[in-house]
Amino acid sequence: MKLTIYNTLSRKKEVFVPLHAPNVGMYVCGPTVYGDGHLGHARPAITFDILFRFLIHLGYKVRYVRNITDVGHLENDADSGEDKIAKKARLDQLEPMEVVQYYVNRYHKAMEMLNVLPPSIEPHASGHIMEQIEFVQKILDNGFAYESEGSVYFDVEKYNKTYNYGKLSGRNVEEMLESTRNLDGQSDKRRSVDFALWKKASPEHIMRWKAPWSQGFPGWHMECSAMGTKYLGAEFDIHGGGMDLMFPHHECEIAQSTAALGKETVKYWMHNNMITINGQKMGKSLGNFITLEEFFTGNHPLLTQAFSPMTVRFFILQAQYRSTVDFSSEALQASEKGLSRLMEGYTRLLKLTSAATSTEETAGLREKCEEAM
Amino acid sequence: MKLTIYNTLSRKKEVFVPLHAPNVGMYVCGPTVYGDGHLGHARPAITFDILFRFLIHLGYKVRYVRNITDVGHLENDADSGEDKIAKKARLDQLEPMEVVQYYVNRYHKAMEMLNVLPPSIEPHASGHIMEQIEFVQKILDNGFAYESEGSVYFDVEKYNKTYNYGKLSGRNVEEMLESTRNLDGQSDKRRSVDFALWKKASPEHIMRWKAPWSQGFPGWHMECSAMGTKYLGAEFDIHGGGMDLMFPHHECEIAQSTAALGKETVKYWMHNNMITINGQKMGKSLGNFITLEEFFTGNHPLLTQAFSPMTVRFFILQAQYRSTVDFSSEALQASEKGLSRLMEGYTRLLKLTSAATSTEETAGLREKCEEAM
Numbered sequence: 065m066k067l068t069i070y071n072t073l074s075r076k077k078e079v080f081v082p083l084h085a086p087n088v089g090m091y092v093c094g095p096t097v098y099g100d101g102h103l104g105h106a107r108p109a110i111t112f113d114i115l116f117r118f119l120i121h122l123g124y125k126v127r128y129v130r131n132i133t134d135v136g137h138l139e140n141d142a143d144s145g146e147d148k149i150a151k152k153a154r155l156d157q158l159e160p161m162e163v164v165q166y167y168v169n170r171y172h173k174a175m176e177m178l179n180v181l182p183p184s185i186e187p188h189a190s191g192h193i194m195e196q197i198e199f200v201q202k203i204l205d206n207g208f209a210y211e212s213e214g215s216v217y218f219d220v221e222k223y224n225k226t227y228n229y230g231k232l233s234g235r236n237v238e239e240m241l242e243s244t245r246n247l248d249g250q251s252d253k254r255r256s257v258d259f260a261l262w263k264k265a266s267p268e269h270i271m272r273w274k275a276p277w278s279q280g281f282p283g284w285h286m287e288c289s290a291m292g293t294k295y296l297g298a299e300f301d302i303h304g305g306g307m308d309l310m311f312p313h314h315e316c317e318i319a320q321s322t323a324a325l326g327k328e329t330v331k332y333w334m335h336n337n338m339i340t341i342n343g344q345k346m347g348k349s350l351g352n353f354i355t356l357e358e359f360f361t362g363n364h365p366l367l368t369q370a371f372s373p374m375t376v377r378f379f380i381l382q383a384q385y386r387s388t389v390d391f392s393s394e395a396l397q398a399s400e401k402g403l404s405r406l407m408e409g410y411t412r413l414l415k416l417t418s419a420a421t422s423t424e425e426t427a428g429l430r431e432k433c434e435e436a437m
Numbered sequence: 438m439k440l441t442i443y444n445t446l447s448r449k450k451e452v453f454v455p456l457h458a459p460n461v462g463m464y465v466c467g468p469t470v471y472g473d474g475h476l477g478h479a480r481p482a483i484t485f486d487i488l489f490r491f492l493i494h495l496g497y498k499v500r501y502v503r504n505i506t507d508v509g510h511l512e513n514d515a516d517s518g519e520d521k522i523a524k525k526a527r528l529d530q531l532e533p534m535e536v537v538q539y540y541v542n543r544y545h546k547a548m549e550m551l552n553v554l555p556p557s558i559e560p561h562a563s564g565h566i567m568e569q570i571e572f573v574q575k576i577l578d579n580g581f582a583y584e585s586e587g588s589v590y591f592d593v594e595k596y597n598k599t600y601n602y603g604k605l606s607g608r609n610v611e612e613m614l615e616s617t618r619n620l621d622g623q624s625d626k627r628r629s630v631d632f633a634l635w636k637k638a639s640p641e642h643i644m645r646w647k648a649p650w651s652q653g654f655p656g657w658h659m660e661c662s663a664m665g666t667k668y669l670g671a672e673f674d675i676h677g678g679g680m681d682l683m684f685p686h687h688e689c690e691i692a693q694s695t696a697a698l699g700k701e702t703v704k705y706w707m708h709n710n711m712i713t714i715n716g717q718k719m720g721k722s723l724g725n726f727i728t729l730e731e732f733f734t735g736n737h738p739l740l741t742q743a744f745s746p747m748t749v750r751f752f753i754l755q756a757q758y759r760s761t762v763d764f765s766s767e768a769l770q771a772s773e774k775g776l777s778r779l780m781e782g783y784t785r786l787l788k789l790t791s792a793a794t795s796t797e798e799t800a801g802l803r804e805k806c807e808e809a810m
Contacts, residue, residue, distance in 0.1 A: 127532065159500065159668060161558045169555050172545075182542050185534045191564020194646055273567055295532060 065434045067122065069302075070386060072310065072333040073232055082301050083331060088124040089300035090116065091292040091330075093309055094186070096133040097167035098152040101174045102353035103339045103376070103391060104306070104346045110377055111336040111385045112304045113180040118437060129295050130183035134164040135190040135271050136263075136284045140349070141312070143253070143260045143283070150271050160271055161190070174356040177373040185295050189287035192294070193273045196282040199290040199324055200261045200275075208323035212252040214264030214278030218319060220257045227322050232333060233311035259316050261286055285316035293321065293329060303330040307337050307386075308345065336385045341366075346391065354391070368393040371400065378403040438807045440495065442675075443759065445683065445706040446605055455674050456704060461497040462673035463489065464665040464703075466682055467559070469506040470540035471525040474547045475726035476712045476749070476764060477679070477719045483750055484709040484758045485677045486553040491810060502668050503556035507537040508563040508644050509636075509657045513722070514685070516626070516633040516656070523644050533644055534563070547729040550746040558668050562660035565667070566646045569655040572663040572697055573634045573648075581696035585625040587637030587651030591692060593630045600695050605706060606684035632689050634659055658689040666694065666702060676703040680710050680759075681718065709758040714739075719764065727764070741766040744773065751776040 067080040082088045092112045095105050112130075119126045139145030146154075153160040175182070189196075200216050203209045208223045209216050220229050221241055230237040240257045253260070260283035265272040272279045282290075292300065305314060314333065321329040338345045346353050354364050362370030371379075379399035383389040440453040455461045465485045468478050485503075492499045512518030519527075526533040548555070562569075573589050576582045581596045582589050593602050594614055603610040613630045626633075633656035638645040645652045655663075665673065678687060687706065694702040711718045719726050727737050735743030744752075752772035756762040 127535065159558065161560070161668060162500065165555070165558050182538070185532065185538050187534065188561075188564055191561055194567050198647070274571070295534060 065122070065431075067118070067437060069332050069334060072335050073330075078332065080301075080332065082124065083299055086123060086125050088119050088126045088302070089296035090119070090126060090128045090302040090304065091288070091296060091300065092128070092130045092183070092303075093288060093305035093313070094130040094132050095167075095171055096137045096148055097164050097171060098148045099167065099348050100355040100357060101171045102346065102348065102355045103359070103380075104348075104353060105171070106174070106178055106356060106376060107339055107380050107385075107389070108304065108306050108336050109175055109180045110178060110380050112334075114381065115302075115304070115334075116181060116183075127185070127296060128183040129185045129187065129292065131287060131291055132164070132168060132186060132188045133284070133287065134161070134168075134188050135193075136282045136287065138284065141284070143263070144251075147269070147271060147281070150269065153270075164188075164190070170357075174373075177360065178356070178377050179373070187291045187295065189282070189291070190271070192287060192291050193282065195290040195294050196286045197262070197273075197275045199286060199293075199320070200282070202324040203261060203320060206323055206326075208319075209261055210254070211277050212254075214280065215252055215260060216262040216277055217253045217258040218261055218316065218323070219254070220259070220319070221255065223319055223323055227319070229319050230315065232318055233315045235311060235315070259283060259285065259312065261320070285313055285320060288313070288317045289320040289324070289329075292317075293325070298325050299327065299329055299331070301330075302332045302334060304334040304336070307335040308347070310335055337383075337388045339380075340388050340390045343390065359396075366391075366393065368397070371396050375400045375403055378406075438495070438804075440491070440810060442705050442707060445708050446703075451705065453674075453705065455497065456672055459496060459498050461492050461499045461675070462669035463492070463499060463501045463675040463677065464661070464669060464673065465501070465503045465556070465676070466661060466678035466686070467503040467505050468540075468544055469510045469521055470537050470544060471521045472540065472721050473728040473730060474544045475719065475721065475728045476732065476753075477721075477726060478544070479547070479551055479729060479749060480712055480753050480758075480762070481677065481679050481709050482548055482553045483551060483753050485707075487754070488675075488677070488707075489554060489556075500558070500669060501556040502558045502560065502665065504660060504664055505537070505541055505559060505561045506657070506660065507534070507541075507561050508566075509655045509660065511657065514657070516636070517624075520642070520644060520654070523642065526643075537561075537563070543730075547746075550733065551729070551750050552746070560664045560668065562655070562664070563644070565660060565664050566655065568663040568667050569659045570635070570646075570648045572659060572666075572693070573655070575697040576634060576693060579696055579699075581692075582634055583627070584650050585627075587653065588625055588633060589635040589650055590626045590631040591634055591689065591696070592627070593632070593692070594628065596692055596696055600692070602692050603688065605691055606688045608684060608688070632656060632658065632685060634693070658686055658693060661686070661690045662693040662697070662702075665690075666698070671698050672700065672702060672704070674703075675705045675707060677707040677709070680708040681720070683708055710756075710761045712753075713761050713763045716763065732769075739764075739766065741770070744769050748773045748776055751779075 068077050069080045071078045092108060095101060116126060116128050134149055137148050139148060149160045149163055153163045156163065209218050223229055224237050262275055262277055262280055262282055264278035264280045271281055340346060341352050344352060354366060358364040359371050359376050360373060375396060379396050382399060441450050442453045444451045465481060468474060489499060489501050507522055510521050512521060522533045522536055526536045529536065582591050596602055597610050635648055635650055635653055635655055637651035637653045644654055713719060714725050717725060727739060731737040732744050732749050733746060748769060752769050755772060
């Protein structure tokens with residue numbers, strides 16, 4: 065049977081043809097571990113868990129890489145501000161890696177409760193600094209980056225002369241470049257559209273490593289380019305993540321990988337849509353999130369009751385993954401009932417099958433179901 | 438109250454005085470993740486879990502680091518042979534980090550079942566290659582190592598002129614040096630007593646990183662020196678591990694850290710004794726082990742029944758941690774009964790306490806108990 069995937073890059077549904085069947089390489093952006101997982105973290109994990117399981121069901125040997133971001137993700141997702149992990153560590157008077165370990169453990173526990181299979185490899189950004197430095201060096205060697213006061217920035221204008229910056233997100237790079245005036249010494253980068261590949265650490269910044277350019281840390285986007293290609297090769301099949309990561313994160317990742325390796329790294333880009341509350345994206349940085357633990361205990365003012373992990377999973381799966389899901393306690397209650405009905409139906413079906421003498425009709429149903437995927 | 442610790446280094450019981458009370462730094466050697474955890478892995482985890490919990494109970498703020506060895510641990514614990522992880526990956530046709538992830542997940546699951554608290558930080562050796570390269574460089578700069586054909590070896594003879602190689606394990610280094618003839622080109626190291634800090638990778642070796650000396654990988658002992666001091670500082674309180682690690686692993690770790698930093702790194706060395714079967718150490722490399730899962734399911738020819746994780750924990754804790762424990766199904770059955778009696782007694786005690794009007798006697802018991810620790 066054929067699997068059809070909506071490719072964000074082509075904006076079309078495409079028949080899935082792996083680069084090296086029966087092997088499939090899949091990379092999905094995991095959490096930045098400075099707080100408890102919430103509903104917005106559950107959605108990509110569950111979405112790509114379903115894809116992971118379905119690919120295995122189809123007979124593929126899948127290497128599924130989902131990263132842990134534990135360094136380089138600065139406040140506001142931009143090139144300035146404090147590192148999210150380091151800030152949490154400062155507030156809690158802990159070593160940053162204690163913060164990381166604590167939230168990684170809790171994330172794993174929540175994923176297990178949601179019946180999300182662990183990925184094949186779960187690399188940490190902080191554990192791949194060398195690989196990231198080598199990747200930055202390649203981009204510098206190829207002329208698509210420049211060093212400035214110990215930091216290294218990606219030269220978007222230069223890259224865009226050969227390749228297409230904005231191809232994934234559909235942003236108009238000409239407009240972005242035109243609207244970007246010279247930064248007049250307010251920043252060490254040439255244009256605000258440029259992004260950091262390596263940042264020189266300020267004196268108070270404790271998460272730092274030695275690179276040819278400075279004692280510093282990698283830019284946020286760099287880890288995915290370096291770790292994706294390390295474990296899946298210079299070209300791999302699927303890259304997934306939340307739609308909010310499309311720009312700048314995935315756009316920058318494409319630019320980095322293309323600038324370093326001279327070719328497209330990812331064949332199929334897939335993005336799940338957001339969970340909203342009253343129409344606004346649910347996110348830690350927005351402060352309007354409900355943690356998974358709060359769902360499981362019911363301990364949140366917006367929740368009328370506790371919801372089982374399987375209800376949360378079913379709630380997320382009831383919507384097509386590219387549609388938004390608006391959260392409400394009522395919607396979850398409806399999911400709870402729906403799941404209960406589904407399980408009753410499934411139990412009845414099991415009894416039916418064992419009583420039937422012909423399997424022809426159920427086999428037809430299976431085909432129909434697989435076609436619909 | 439005072440905590441007394443038997444320090445392997447001094448061979449004496451010493452009163453525990455932390456370097457920076459109320460903070461306590463503790464490092465314990467974790468598993469090499471190329472197979473399922475067995476009873477021999479459970480013992481250090483449970484032993485130091487008890488210590489971790491007791492230190493917290495005493496009011497200390499404990500940073501507990503337990504590493505994951507996922508690179509550099511060669512067959513036979515020596516400087517030659519294949520990397521244990523890489524060999525398993527080759528046999529299973531997997532990326533080495535897939536092997537690591539699989540067994541780390543299973544180790545975590547087993548530890549959770551044994552009610553072992555996760556450590557504060559669980560660093561991976563492969564995630565700290567830069568730190569290890571810098572550590573090797575320090576030892577080279579201080580003149581206690583030499584480069585040979587792309588590998589770097591620790592110069593035991595030179596080190597021993599200033600410091601004392603053998604102080605932990607009690608081995609006589611003079612004898613070791615005397616009995617070590619020149620290796621006559623059979624190896625690239627000067628004396629067989631020298632050990633690898635960095636190994637040049639052979640062409641077929643896939644786990645490799647770029648260092649000033651070669652594309653290669655760190656020696657097995659290096660990770661603990663680099664990660665212990667990174668997360669706990671150049672001097673920290675407690676280093677634990679199994680007694681089988683005392684030589685060469687911990688002896689080499691002391692030599693490395695002293696050679697790089699010019700001082701003793703660890704104040705209290707603690708070693709748990711081995712689990713034996715018919716008087717022989719239980720170990721994966723010896724092939725006579727019973728995995729934890731086999732205990733929990735009873736699925737092993739030497740087991741007459743399944744044993745609950747709490748029975749296994751109790752079995753291990755019934756012996757003083759510096760004594761050997763000889764495994765037998767009968768001994769575990771006795772532990773099962775003992776645990777059941779203990780829990781009955783505890784339940785009875787809870788009822789007694791709530792009925793008593795004076796707490797004087799129970800308070801005395803508590804003090805006695807703490808004194809005995």
